[in-house]
Amino acid sequence: MPKPKYTSHVGMVDILPDESPKWRALETIIHEEAAKFNFEEIRTPIMEQTELIVRGIGQLTDIVSKEIFAFEKGDSHYVLRPELTAPVVRAFVEHHMEQRGGSQKLYYIGPMFRAERPQKGRQRQFHQFGAEVLGSDDPVADVEIIALMIRVYERVGISNFELKLNSVGDPESREAYKEALREYLKPNLGKLSELSQKRFEKNPMRILDSKEDEDQPFIKDAPVINDYLNEESKAHFQQVKDYLDDLGINYTLDPHLVRGLDYYTRTAFELTSPDLGSQDALAGGGRYDLLVEEIGGPSTPAIGFAAGMERLFIACEELEIELAKEKSVDVYFVTLGDAARKWALTHLPKAREAGLSATMDYMSRSMKAQMKDANRENAHYTIIIGDNELAEGKFTLRNMKESEEISLGFEDILAKLGV
Ligand code: AMP
Helix, strand or coil: CCCCCCCCCCCCCCCCCCCHHHHHHHHHHHHHHHHHCCCEECCCCCEEEHHHHHHHHCCCCHHHHHHCCEEEECCEEEEECCCCHHHHHHHHHHCCHHHHCCCEEEEEEEEEECCCCCECCECCEEEEEEEEEECCCCHHHHHHHHHHHHHHHHHHCCCCCEEEEEECCCHHHHHHHHHHHHHHHHHHHHHCCHHHHHHHHHCHHHHHHCCCHHHHHHHHCCCCHHHHCCHHHHHHHHHHHHHHHHHCCCCEECCCCCCCCCCCEEEEEEEECCCCCCCCEEEEEEECCCHHHHCCCCCCCEEEEEEEHHHHHHHHHHCCCCCCCCCCEEEEEEECCHHHHHHHHHHHHHHHHCCCCEEECCCCCCHHHHHHHHHHCCEEEEEEECHHHHHHCCEEEEECCCCEEEEECHHHHHHHHCC
């Protein structure tokens, strides 16, 4: 009988050892930059209650209507998290985090799950890093969130991105705008796509998001929300723009950048890259001043962003940015005979205590094969150990790059190589 062949699920990708160093390098950058901005890490469970995600993201969104992985067990409805804003807000409310005082400045890194049709830059298990500020409606928070997001790309070496910016106002501004939008679209309602016709009554702003060809002529000349912002929302938006100018952060105003749900308020932004092809969004975010209350918490203004890590790596490839150093080991113990193997095994810990990475052959190979293996492992040094060396207490230390050898006692070798 043929043996079964197992594969990972479609759109769920293994990160193999050759790839993991660049993930760690990126994670290190994120941790370091978040620390510089004085943000604290939050880690929430991979699964949440389905009801939270439906409420937090919205019943009518693609994510909830088509893309969540959800199942029941006993009386519980589980969902694999498709994003982390709703879970972070849930944790904030559940643990009364407002009692810690001040605004909560949180960041996260981790896998998300959406049952989308996989393609380049779009997976079913993918990774995001992101940050949220809960408890501030000050434009300073908006600008710090954008600055943190951009800083990570700059550290990586990606700078040819475009920051698109808009304000979706507050509910009052939005009602006025929705009315104007309906008024404008109404005469041509029959010519809009089926989906847009469905959205007309409840959520006309999402029509602006439409990718359908037949909607484009009407979207192009649609009224823009900026003309309907009330004084407060207008002043907030102006302050965000002024601060971005002060920081020298370039942006393009995009009046069609909308988020359809009512708890999204004021600032909305997206970071796109010309290096990504059709899935060109690196990251996105905005204000959600009404979400915490929607999820049962105290009235708490908030803003955040989420960034796709796979897409960041695609941009790196296009720009030929190497995030990780080539793999290597400081020292490889090459052994001849059983006594040497035993000596090596018991002296590896000493090398590691001295701060070196150190390894030896696990396969009882010949000296020639071990030297070859040391090259494959990209060893900086080999220590050659045989019966004579053990008797003398002196070992050949070979610098693999320079092809230079010296004979030294083990302590002297550690003193020379130790960090
Ligand atoms: P969103 O939570 O939809 O605003 O997405 C934020 C970012 O996550 C996007 O800009 C993408 O970079 C990334 N992203 C979203 N969905 C996927 C996916 N299915 N596969 C890979 N990256 C994704």
